[in-house]
Amino acid sequence: MYRIKDSHRRIQVRTIFLLLLNFLWGIGADAQTTTYYKAESFLFSFRQDNDLFLADYGDNAYQLERMGGLLDVSRDQILKGDCHLLIVSHVNAYEYEDEEVVNEASLRAGRIRAYLKTRFDIPHDCVAFYIDRSGNYRDQVHVYKVHKPLPWFANIAIHYSESRYPSAIKAAISRYGVVPYVDLYRRGVTGHNDHEVYRIDDPLFDPSELEDYRLASVVDTLQQYEVADVSAVLLVTTETTKETVPVKNEHNLAARQEVKKIPAIVEKTERRAEYLAVKTNLLPWCTLVPSVRLGTGQTEIETGSFMPNLEIEWYFAGRWSVVASGMYADFSYEDKIRDRWSVSEFSVEPRVWPLRSGCFAGLNTGLFGEYGDFDVCGSEIDPDSEVLYGRTGRFWTLGASIGCLIPLGKGFCCEVSMRTGYRSVFDGKKYRYDKIDDKNYLETRFSSTGFMIGLKVSLVYRFQIR
Secondary structure (H helix, E strand, C coil): CHHHHHHHHHHHHHHHHHHHHHHHHHHHHHHHHCCCEEEEEEEEECCCCCCCCCCCCCCHHHHHHHHHHHHHHHHHHHHHCCCEEEEEEECCCCCCCCHHHHHHHHHHHHHHHHHHHHHHCCCHHHEEEEEECCCCCCCEEEEEEECCCCCCCCCCCCCCCCCCCHHHHHHHHHCCCCCCEEEEEEEEEECCEEEEEEEEECCCCCHHHCCCEEEEEECCEEEEEECCCCCEEEEEEEECCCCEEECCHHHHHHHHHHHHHHHHHHHHHCCCCCEEEEEEEHHHHCCECCEEECCCCCCCCCECCCCCEEEEEEEECCCEEEEEEEEEEEEECCCCCCCEEEEEEEEEEEEECCCCCCCCCEEEEEEEEEEEEEEEECCCCCCCCCCEEEEEEEEEEEEEEEEEEEEEECCEEEEEEEEEEEEEEEEEEEEEEECCCCEEEEEEEEEEEEEEEEEEEEEEEEEECC
């Protein structure tokens, strides 16, 4: 009886062992069937909040040299469809849904794709594009040469707006239908290959139709050799699991010559956008004097005639602008016969936009200087019904401003700005008008200095000039 139990026990142990072996073999078989496609990768860097593709920034010159050496000899292979290029723009994991972030990622990819077209004559339909939202390689863009045909479902469209207006960005991004996102999962390094999985998130297709990018990308090595002139020569060795493709030194010398030409190409297509705005302060049009003098005994809001005014603002270098403004009025007010309101003013104000570079929206601050003159007569000077008095003089102001600009769409904006500074009124004269003689007679001279505070509520129309 004990022998029978022992025999049954051995049978059970052997059965469990065989089942476990089959299970492990099945897992191993599944793991072995996972295919990673060979790819050569090139990683390009961009300045933060900037879409300029600079050949001399970071490691870009070296990566351009590597990519040039490879694509020169494999261009025909790409055109035949045996392999394709993949561009992946990496963005912050917490801001990937921001339309400005998507637009900047698309702009960066568009710069690189334009270089591929210009330098290697590789058409756009050979290049796939996705935006990685995993948060890895922030402010960088990967270019992969993938050793497989372009998938039928791959996104090849890159939509973006050169304008920084939110309405223009929204219109460009909406052309995607659905933004082509991927999520990067790194699977470690095996030999000379870095295993990476880009999981595609594209609601336009059924998940069963999609196939993730599983790449065994080459880990490149950089070696330096000294030559007769003691300068360093970069040699690139591209390795994969099955084959080694050395890039010849002669080829690198030719590639370096091409790299020297890159900045000229990039500079031509990557110049910073510049804008021009035409605007007007609405308060003077409503007869309100847009500033109040402090500490002079006349601290009150003044009204007179309507005062036409116009401002021109030039936005440049991503964060800077200069405003030139002018105002002129020579009209009657209240009593059309007695009262006269005349004023002219010119000012210049350089400003800085400390928030997002190239956006020119939100907070701004600056320094201003203005010069003008005035000649006001009638009840605003003295309410005497029999005698007409007037006041004339000149003034200058130096001060600082802080404001906020809100885009309204289609180039129109609203801007509110507070100003404060030191004002000097000089060469002032109070005069009396004599009806019989039809002349002005000097009554007194005056001058005043003190601080002022002002408000501007402006309607703005802005457009791109470069």
